[in-house]
Amino acid sequence: MEILLHQDYLAQALSSREDSGVMHLCNTRRCKGWVASTTISSLMQQLTKENRKKVKTLLDQLSVVTPTPGDLVEALKDECFEEKLALILVRSCGFDAVVSESPEKFSSDDVPVFTSEQLESKINEPLDPVSKVKLLDIPASYHQILNDAENEIAETIRTGQFILGSKVTELEEKIADYCQTTFAVGVSSGTDALLISLMAAGIGKGDEVITSPYTFFATVGSIIRVGAKPVFVDINDVTFNMKAEHIERCITSKTRAIMPVHLYGQCADMDPIRDLAKKHNLTVIEDAAQSIGSEYKNKKAGSLGDMGCFSFFPAKNLGAFGDGGIVTTSSEELYEKLKVLRMHGSKPKYYHKTIGGNFRLDALQAGIVKAKLDYLEDWTKKRRQNSTIYNQLLQQNALTQYIQLPPEVFPRHVFNQYVIRIGNRRDELRSFLNENNIGCEIYYPLPLHTQECFQSLGYIKGDFPESEKAADETLALPISHEISREQQEYVVENIRRFFLGD
Numbered sequence: 105m106e107i108l109l110h111q112d113y114l115a116q117a118l119s120s121r122e123d124s125g126v127m128h129l130c131n132t133r134r135c136k137g138w139v140a141s142t143t144i145s146s147l148m149q150q151l152t153k154e155n156r157k158k159v160k161t162l163l164d165q166l167s168v169v170t171p172t173p174g175d176l177v178e179a180l181k182d183e184c185f186e187e188k189l190a191l192i193l194v195r196s197c198g199f200d201a202v203v204s205e206s207p208e209k210f211s212s213d214d215v216p217v218f219t220s221e222q223l224e225s226k227i228n229e230p231l232d233p234v235s236k237v238k239l240l241d242i243p244a245s246y247h248q249i250l251n252d253a254e255n256e257i258a259e260t261i262r263t264g265q266f267i268l269g270s271k272v273t274e275l276e277e278k279i280a281d282y283c284q285t286t287f288a289v290g291v292s293s294g295t296d297a298l299l300i301s302l303m304a305a306g307i308g309k310g311d312e313v314i315t316s317p318y319t320f321f322a323t324v325g326s327i328i329r330v331g332a333k334p335v336f337v338d339i340n341d342v343t344f345n346m347k348a349e350h351i352e353r354c355i356t357s358k359t360r361a362i363m364p365v366h367l368y369g370q371c372a373d374m375d376p377i378r379d380l381a382k383k384h385n386l387t388v389i390e391d392a393a394q395s396i397g398s399e400y401k402n403k404k405a406g407s408l409g410d411m412g413c414f415s416f417f418p419a420k421n422l423g424a425f426g427d428g429g430i431v432t433t434s435s436e437e438l439y440e441k442l443k444v445l446r447m448h449g450s451k452p453k454y455y456h457k458t459i460g461g462n463f464r465l466d467a468l469q470a471g472i473v474k475a476k477l478d479y480l481e482d483w484t485k486k487r488r489q490n491s492t493i494y495n496q497l498l499q500q501n502a503l504t505q506y507i508q509l510p511p512e513v514f515p516r517h518v519f520n521q522y523v524i525r526i527g528n529r530r531d532e533l534r535s536f537l538n539e540n541n542i543g544c545e546i547y548y549p550l551p552l553h554t555q556e557c558f559q560s561l562g563y564i565k566g567d568f569p570e571s572e573k574a575a576d577e578t579l580a581l582p583i584s585h586e587i588s589r590e591q592q593e594y595v596v597e598n599i600r601r602f603f604l605g606d
């Protein structure tokens with residue numbers, strides 16, 4: 105539960121000699137307590153010198169939420185400014201309740217206002233049964249990172265350094281360290297990470313790049329945008345990643361690179377890919393957009409090829425508050441090229457020996473991603489636990505006779521998606537889950553060789569049977585770190601109802 109502690113409650117708690125019940129609930133993580141930044145200044149004025157010293161300790165146990173100027177203007181319209189502001193903050197930030205010494209001062213039909221005792225008994229009540237699970241609930245984790253993210257945003261706004269600058273450099277260093285590479289170059293999106301990597305590798309007209317047809321559009325779109333030709337290799341039916349043993353037969357004198365995709369959060373089988381690349385002198389560009397933190401033989405995605413491309417799209421395991429991406433590399437030569445290409449190919453400024461583009465990452469997004477990176481390992485652990493819970497629940501309910509679970513072939517899988525396979529009843533199951541308020545999605549309904557815009561490549565339906573089958577049979581279930589065990593039980597209970605009836 106996320107609760108906003110009202111000024112009267114905090115003033116009382118700070119003056120009392122006894123331990124506050126609500127603070128105990130916050131410290132034992134049974135709920136998360138918030139205080140409005142405006143409340144802190146009023147408290148400081150009210151308190152005795154002795155009690156003021158306690159505010160710092162209090163703030164160590166709470167998170168601070170800062171009202172927007174709009175919130176303040178709205179609250180000023182009401183005679184009871186403090187109470188009105190509390191209600192506005194609870195509604196706009198998605199908190200669950202206000203805790204106050206005098207709930208009767210609040211006039212609200214939609215926001216619960218509890219005394220400390222009422223909150224305690226509410227928390228001890230059994231939870232309401234789950235009736236809805238979103239595929240993704242991005243604002244849910246916003247609560248956890250709000251303070252860190254807002255600090256980053258405020259610092260950027262105050263310095264006015266919006267494009268590249270120290271925030272981007274700090275993020276690049278942190279990501280390179282996290283991904284076990286020497287360098288990283290922040291760019292405007294995952295798509296641009298792919299595009300700029302191909303450009304840095306000097307790939308263009310007449311060249312061929314081997315990749316998977318079962319991926320997000322950007323993988324193949326970027327190859328075509330540099331003027332090269334994508335050459336597809338079908339996927340392994342268990343990992344959904346490129347079948348390494350099919351690659352060599354696709355290598356021609358025009359082949360310049362292999363672009364494996366670490367789909368859903370699990371690395372492609374990289375050893376044979378790297379061996380082939382070495383043998384044929386090819387560049388390896390990892391499309392790791394969905395796989396930050398995933399590993400292959402104890403090495404991190406992004407360090408397994410010449411360049412690794414990541415996306416900070418908000419739905420990714422490490423998402424920005426908008427678009428963003430990054431390229432990792434341990435080659436100094438590629439690093440220098442990437443930096444120049446990111447700025448229209450300009451070096452020194454306004455002198456262009458090559459043509460690049462505006463692929464810059466903005467400082468606001470870099471700061472937010474940097475703040476979130478500190479939480480990534482915990483979130484990844486939670487995603488991995490969620491996948492184990494699904495596996496157990498689906499097995500215990502005898503559903504594995506209808507469903508193929510996503511196996512972890514190369515630890516560690518980071519489960520950007522938890523994707524099950526359901527033979528020919530996939531679309532029916534999807535509708536059934538949607539009718540029961542469960543978000544689920546198909547990634548991706550059309551393999552890329554069958555997309556209309558790629559017809560000129562000359563592929564036809566039937567060329568890549570495993571990719572086509574996967575597109576017809578797979579379904580992603582909610583897996584993000586925010587979901588609870590009860591929500592997972594609700595998902596599996598509905599899958600059980602679908603296959604086995606009530």
Ligand SMILES: Cc1ncc(COP(=O)(O)O)c(C=O)c1O
Nearest residue numbers: 293294295320322393415416417
């Ligand atoms: C496999 C893959 N490649 C590339 C991208 C492109 O990333 P972005 O959306 O940041 O441009 C995505 C994003 O969905 C992706 O999943």
